[in-house]
Structure formats: structure tokens, C-alpha cells
Amino acid sequence: MKGRSYKEQIARRLTLVTALIVMVVFAIIYLVVSFTVVQNIDKELELETQKHVGQIFLENGVIKFMHKDEWQEQEHQQIQLNPIFIEIVDLEGNSMDKSPNLRNNRLKYFPGRGSDEDAWTIKIGDQEVRQKQILLKNKGELEGYLLVATSFEDASELLSKLRLILLVLYPGILISLYLIMLYLAGKSIQPIQKIIHKTNQITQSSLDERVPILDREDEIGQLTRSINELLDRLEQSMIREKQFTSDASHELRTPLSVLRGTLEVLIRKPRTSEQYVEKIQTALTSIDRMSSMIDQLLALARVEKANISPKDEVEIISFVEELADQAKLETGRDVQFIPESSVPIFVHVSEKSLQMILNNLIQNAVKYTQGTVNLVVGKTDREGYILVKDEGPGISQESLSKIFDPFYRDPEVLEKVIPGTGLGLAIVKKLALETGVKISVMSDKEEGSTFRLTF
Incomplete structure (x- = not known):
């Protein structure tokens, strides 16, 4: 499998990091909007509760509104335009009275919850509402509860649309970011591609060539200079290697030539024993010189190769x-x-x-x-x-x-x-x-x- 190019790797990594950041930002946006909407609804609910709780009193053990016509207000009769739902229940949760806009529905009674409790979301029929439960007392004695609720449908629809918008935007933003990152990464590594192209052209026979030095002090400029310094060292090493080989060949050729010449002289015609001894001593001298040189060459090689x-x-x-x-x-x-x-x-x-x-x-x-x-x-x-x-x-x-x-x-x-x-x-x-x-x-x-x- 062919590996991904470096610019693709850069684009993928940057996009991944950006994706995490965008995800966090979108989550924060949604949570802030949700919190703000719910807080505003709860404030309206609190104001409505405070308005109605002072209008209720006990009469012959029955909990009633002070002004019955309050139940006839438009906000309690309409269901669609932010209605306020009210219900009065006794200590067992039995309904004693409720606003007409509840019709056949009832608000939900939660035993034990009092005036200090926050509002919560419940379902009334097929719609969501935010409800608050208030204690009703007479002369310090708990007699029942006032349940007050307001519609949460508009807020719920707003939050649903916001979720949908963020979910649709998220992949679109990521795709756009990846393409932009891919383009910018390609532009960023163009100098490196030039360096690669030039270094691929440099061979053993053209070690004198160098990568063009970029007029910059960043990592790419440092890389260019480092490559050129490496090529300098390689070129010098090759020159020394060639010179060493040439010198070694020359030094070994001399005693070999002497040895060959001596032996050729010996076989041309018969010699006296003294002449044979003299020529053999010359040959042995050449052999000793070659042996000494080979020993030194091996010693130098061991020094260069061994740890x-x-x-x-x-x-x-x-x-x-x-x-x-x-x-x-x-x-x-x-x-x-x-x-x-x-x-x-x-x-x-x-x-x-x-x-x-x-x-x-x-x-x-x-x-x-x-x-x-x-x-x-x-x-x-x-x-x-x-x-x-x-x-x-x-x-x-x-x-x-x-x-x-x-x-x-x-x-x-x-x-x-x-x-x-x-x-x-x-x-x-x-x-x-x-x-x-x-x-x-x-x-x-x-x-x-x-x-x-x-x-």
C-alpha cells in the first residue's frame, strides 16, 4: 500500500486537531444557548408563580383563588401562545382546581418537592412544559401545592434546530478545513520538494553539485545548509578515498615491479650462485616492503572500521x-x-x-x-x-x-x-x-x- 504523502499527513493531523476544537466550541455554543433559554423560561415561570401564589387562600378547608376570574385570562385559556398552566393539588396530589387551558390534562405532582426546588421539564399530552411546584400553607400548616407550568415547545424547537444546524455545519467545516490545510501544506513543503529533486540529481560522479541555499533562517534553510555540509564531507571523503586507492596502488606496484624485474632477469640465462643470492635478496627486500605496507594498510583499516x-x-x-x-x-x-x-x-x-x-x-x-x-x-x-x-x-x-x-x-x-x-x-x-x-x-x-x- 502506498503511504500517504507528507502534506496529506500534515493536513490530516491539523484537521483532526481543528475538528476537536470545533467540536468543543459547538458543544459550548449549544450548552450556553440551552442554558440561556431555560433560564429565561424559568424566570418567566418564577414571575408567574409569584403573581399567583398570593391570590390563593383557604375557605372551609378548600383551596381557592382569591379572584376566580384570573382563571379566565387569555393566557390560561390558549394553548399555542406561551400559555401558563396552573393546577392546585392537596397533600396526596389530588387535583382540587386547575386552569381551563389544561383541559383533560394534568400537571405532574412530585411528593416532597417544595418552593425551593428548581423547575423541571415534563410532558403534557404531546407537548413539553417547564413546571414548578410551590407549597401552599395556612397559618403555618401545609395544606397543598400550587403547580405552575409554561410551554417549552418553542424553546425545544429552537434547540432542535440549533442542534441540526451545528450537525450539518460540522462535516462541511471539516471538509473545507481539510482541503485548505492540504493546499497550505502543499505550499509549505514546496521548498522541500525542490531539495528532494536536486538531491536526487546528485550522484557519485557529481558530488561537487550543491542544493541551492534558500535565503531563510527557518528549519528548511537549516536543512539546506546541513545537506550541503554533508555533501562537502562526502566529497572530501571520496577525494581522500580515491587518493588513498591511487597511492596504495602506486606504492604496491613499485615493489611488485622490482620483484618481477628481478625474477625475469634470473630466468633469462644461467647465473652464478652469488648472482642468484643477490637477486633473491633484492626480491626478498621487495616482499618485505610489500608485507610491511600491507600490515600498515590493515592496521589503518582496523582503526577506521573497529570500535x-x-x-x-x-x-x-x-x-x-x-x-x-x-x-x-x-x-x-x-x-x-x-x-x-x-x-x-x-x-x-x-x-x-x-x-x-x-x-x-x-x-x-x-x-x-x-x-x-x-x-x-x-x-x-x-x-x-x-x-x-x-x-x-x-x-x-x-x-x-x-x-x-x-x-x-x-x-x-x-x-x-x-x-x-x-x-x-x-x-x-x-x-x-x-x-x-x-x-x-x-x-x-x-x-x-x-x-x-x-x-
Whole structure:
């Protein structure tokens, strides 16, 4: 089943909310009108009751009107034009007298109800009336009741018509509201439809295209800018991916070409044993270079794909001291540990990632210098730091911004034929980003380099 469009969803939701509001408003209108009509009728009934209750007295135990001709008034004789119905009953509810307009009908007697009771609606024959029941007393003794009623037909007809009008208006209003909401929702999402159309046109081969930026500061403008920023990141990622693939292919092709050339030379004609040994050693060197590069590529892939282990609370003074001792044993080089704080320094970092970062930095320092490698640990007012210093040839200013790129190597290093793959610092940078460690480098030609890790 095809899902509803977003504008239909908006229109339906707004219409539903409006429908509830209109329903409440219509209900309030009906209740207010009904209450007002009933109150007005009850006031008329109260006035009529007060007018007649003073005209009744007891004579020989029989309840009578003071002026019998009151019963002959036009309002008591007519049934159609807001007549007033009056009936007098004894304590048992037996009728003692009534207005002529009641004819064969009687008002309804309710035992126990007195003068303080509100009026109520009853049926007399086929019409509705509002009735009130008044106590009749003689010298403080209850003798009977005066029942007074007035027609409720006009009011009932008015309320019925009002109900009908509201019930007919309600669906008409809802349908009109839905169509209006549908139109307005369609107009509102037109910018989004333009964004969708444009983004559907952007493919892998056209990542340089961007969604037109709308000159607005609302959510749609923010969405446009967010999409463009996402496309920027995707484009940069694709560029880096292509460059990485190109560099990896180039770096692997070189030792493969050397290996192929060496083997081709070996099979052209018989060689002396010394020549075979020499060529095989050249081939093994190429294989070792490829193995080292593949190991680094796998390490970089693992860093990019794997979830970094949770951060631990690491005391970096003792941690770096152990790494310095281990590096001194493994390399046989002068790796010095220099603490610049006399108290323990605790930082929150992935211990495994930190070890990989420092191992790569130490290996690089040992590779490019014949002097001492210093590992310095200290703390400023707010943050701990580790410095890896070497006494090597330094890095040119042109290369400082590129040394963390995969496969990048300083041209001067290539001239000196120093072995390497150009992936070590790329792994260091990736690990630092993943673990929240800030890494920076300072270097001057012929004065060595200093890599700084800040926590």
C-alpha cells in the first residue's frame, strides 16, 4: 500500500486537531444557548408563580383563588401562545382546581418537592412544559401545592434546530478545513520538494553539485545548509578515498615491479650462485616492503572500521616510563623518559589506542634520528601532555600540513632512501581523532621534531 504523502499527513493531523476544537466550541455554543433559554423560561415561570401564589387562600378547608376570574385570562385559556398552566393539588396530589387551558390534562405532582426546588421539564399530552411546584400553607400548616407550568415547545424547537444546524455545519467545516490545510501544506513543503529533486540529481560522479541555499533562517534553510555540509564531507571523503586507492596502488606496484624485474632477469640465462643470492635478496627486500605496507594498510583499516575501546583512567607518567624502557630494549637506542611533574597525572583515554599512538611516534623518531629520543610527560593548569622529541633532520614547513596524509613522505626522506610506507602518522592521526586526543607537531630544519599529545 502506498503511504500517504507528507502534506496529506500534515493536513490530516491539523484537521483532526481543528475538528476537536470545533467540536468543543459547538458543544459550548449549544450548552450556553440551552442554558440561556431555560433560564429565561424559568424566570418567566418564577414571575408567574409569584403573581399567583398570593391570590390563593383557604375557605372551609378548600383551596381557592382569591379572584376566580384570573382563571379566565387569555393566557390560561390558549394553548399555542406561551400559555401558563396552573393546577392546585392537596397533600396526596389530588387535583382540587386547575386552569381551563389544561383541559383533560394534568400537571405532574412530585411528593416532597417544595418552593425551593428548581423547575423541571415534563410532558403534557404531546407537548413539553417547564413546571414548578410551590407549597401552599395556612397559618403555618401545609395544606397543598400550587403547580405552575409554561410551554417549552418553542424553546425545544429552537434547540432542535440549533442542534441540526451545528450537525450539518460540522462535516462541511471539516471538509473545507481539510482541503485548505492540504493546499497550505502543499505550499509549505514546496521548498522541500525542490531539495528532494536536486538531491536526487546528485550522484557519485557529481558530488561537487550543491542544493541551492534558500535565503531563510527557518528549519528548511537549516536543512539546506546541513545537506550541503554533508555533501562537502562526502566529497572530501571520496577525494581522500580515491587518493588513498591511487597511492596504495602506486606504492604496491613499485615493489611488485622490482620483484618481477628481478625474477625475469634470473630466468633469462644461467647465473652464478652469488648472482642468484643477490637477486633473491633484492626480491626478498621487495616482499618485505610489500608485507610491511600491507600490515600498515590493515592496521589503518582496523582503526577506521573497529570500535575504539572504552576510555580508561590512565596514569601517564608510569605508562610512558614503561614504554620508554620497552623501546630502549627493542631498538637498542637511547630513549629517555623525562617527567616534568612530581605527582601522578591521570587522564581518560583508551589505553590500547594510546599505546599504538606512542609506539608509532617512537618508531618514527628512532628511524629518522641517530641521537636521543626524549619522552616528556607533564601537566599544565588544566591538561596533561606527552611530548615525543627527536634530534633528526626536522620537517620542512611545506610538509608539516601533509605528514598525516596516507602515503605522504617528505621528498628529502625519499632522497635519503629511508624505508617506510607513509602510513604510520596516518594511523596516529586517526587514533587520536577517535580517542579525543589532540595531536600537534613542531619542527625546524636540522633541529628535530616534537610531537605533542594533549589530553
